[in-house]
Amino acid sequence: MSIISENQKQVYTLNEIEKRKVVEHNSKITSIAKMQKTASQMFELAVSCIDTENPPKDNIIYLSKKELFSFFDVSSASKHTRFKEAIEYMQKQAFFQIKEVKNKGYEMTSIVPYPTVKWNSYNDDVMIQFNQFIMPYLIDLKAEFTQYKISELKELNSKYSLILYRWLAMNYSQYEHYSVKGGRRAEQVEAYRNPSIIVKELRDFTDTINEYTRFQSFENRVLKNAIEEINAHTSFNVSYEKSKKGGAIDSIVFHIEKKRTADDNSYKLDDKAYQDDKTQKETDNRLLAGESLQSPYTKLLSENMLLFPNDFMDIKTMAGLQKNVYPLYDELKDFRGLNGVKDHLSYVSSKQEAYSKRNVAKYLKKAIEQYLPTVKRQELS
Numbered sequence: 001m002s003i004i005s006e007n008q009k010q011v012y013t014l015n016e017i018e019k020r021k022v023v024e025h026n027s028k029i030t031s032i033a034k035m036q037k038t039a040s041q042m043f044e045l046a047v048s049c050i051d052t053e054n055p056p057k058d059n060i061i062y063l064s065k066k067e068l069f070s071f072f073d074v075s076s077a078s079k080h081t082r083f084k085e086a087i088e089y090m091q092k093q094a095f096f097q098i099k100e101v102k103n104k105g106y107e108m109t110s111i112v113p114y115p116t117v118k119w120n121s122y123n124d125d126v127m128i129q130f131n132q133f134i135m136p137y138l139i140d141l142k143a144e145f146t147q148y149k150i151s152e153l154k155e156l157n158s159k160y161s162l163i164l165y166r167w168l169a170m171n172y173s174q175y176e177h178y179s180v181k182g183g184r185r186a187e188q189v190e191a192y193r194n195p196s197i198i199v200k201e202l203r204d205f206t207d208t209i210n211e212y213t214r215f216q217s218f219e220n221r222v223l224k225n226a227i228e229e230i231n232a233h234t235s236f237n238v239s240y241e242k243s244k245k246g247g248a249i250d251s252i253v254f255h256i257e258k259k260r261t262a263d264d265n266s267y268k269l270d271d272k273a274y275q276d277d278k279t280q281k282e283t284d285n286r287l288l289a290g291e292s293l294q295s296p297y298t299k300l301l302s303e304n305m306l307l308f309p310n311d312f313m314d315i316k317t318m319a320g321l322q323k324n325v326y327p328l329y330d331e332l333k334d335f336r337g338l339n340g341v342k343d344h345l346s347y348v349s350s351k352q353e354a355y356s357k358r359n360v361a362k363y364l365k366k367a368i369e370q371y372l373p374t375v376k377r378q379e380l381s
Contacts, residue, residue: 040162042068043113044153046128052139059130066124087117096134109133155233161226163206165234171195172236172256183327185369196243196253215249223252235259285319292322297329300342301364304349311360320361328368335379344371 045068049061098109116129130138152169156162175192178184203209203218212218227238237257242249292298293312298321301307311317329341336343348367 040159041153041156044162046130047138050130050138055135055139059132059135061128061130063126063128064124065119065126068126087119098137152234156229158225158229160206160208160222161229164223164226165230165236167197167205168195168230168236168238168254168256171254172258175256180323181327182323183331194253194255196251198251199249202252282315285315288322289315289318292318292326295322295326296338297321297326297341300345304345306345306349306364307360317361321364325361325365325368328365328372331372332368332375335375340375344368 046061046063049063050056096111096113098111100107100109111131111134113131113134114128115131116127118127119125152165153162156165171192175189178189178192199215199218206222208218208222212221223240227240230236230238235258237259238254240252240254243251243253245251298307298312298318301321332341332344344367348364
């Protein structure tokens with residue numbers, strides 16, 4: 001597939017396009033997308049062609065009609081009609097309603113994604129120009145963004161499947177991030193893999209406030225169909241349960257699992273994959289342990305008799321401190337300075353009758369997790 005920007009020219013096969021990733025700000029993912037399935041997929045395909053490090057001049061990218069028809073598996077008899085309808089719908093009816101939390105409340109922005117789409121009958125190019133106001137949600141991605149492969153969306157036949165998949169991918173990517181980087185309590189990390197959402201909010205961003213008003217209809221037409229498609233055609237296995245409040249269905253809790261794939265070493269596909277994964281984890285732990293030995297927090301723990309020479313030799317202990325405990329000490333330091341961390345460790349040391357040497361990282365993590373909320377309340381009051 002040929003993708004031409006004003007900055008550079010590159011040629012991709014269809015298989016390479018399907019490996020490309022869509023990267024979007026989380027505010028865009030949770031926005032209300034008022035567009036049908038084909039138009040939504042075309043939008044995602046166009047977004048996957050944006051180089052966030054080198055954005056296209058004038059917000060313009062070029063797609064190939066031939067490969068678009070191939071990607072959408074459109075027959076020769078109907079391809080031009082369907083393509084024309086999708087373009088017309090995108091420009092005349094499609095828009096995003098983006099809600100962002102601000103200091104004094106929230107801000108709503110309605111954006112038509114493409115002011116200009118141009119093509120002709122005598123060559124293969126389709127020019128798409130993005131609205132300047134939506135570009136920050138596609139390229140300004142210093143934080144709170146999600147990425148996924150465009151191929152994950154290809155076989156999804158419902159707009160609700162597309163919307164729900166993006167939201168689930170957003171939550172699961174945060175689960176993967178904090179599982180590796182730390183900085184969140186264990187229950188917070190698990191909440192990303194088992195996200196809960198109020199039914200009204202789910203109806204809001206699936207644009208079904210005034211549709212399928214009976215919950216049973218909403219569940220059958222939106223939830224069940226979407227989950228079936230996501231489970232059949234993407235890398236996720238998803239289930240859900242309903243939570244009641246006052247006798248009515250108030251919220252939905254989703255449970256997300258990643259399927260075992262040949263290129264994912266986090267699963268024991270075979271002995272070699274398992275050994276590769278084990279070796280990688282050991283390497284990561286050694287790196288984390290090495291970082292922890294250089295940390296000023298390690299010295300403070302030793303001074304407070306919370307770490308001993310044998311602990312320094314235990315790679316898992318030191319890696320656990322660096323991954324799960326020291327980021328929380330950083331948070332405390334931001335509020336109270338280094339002296340605040342010293343005072344906390346002095347107190348923990350005085351109470352260490354409950355301390356188990358075998359679980360030093362777990363013990364220290366629990367202590368700081370119990371203390372931080374108090375500090376935050378005091379600082380914000």
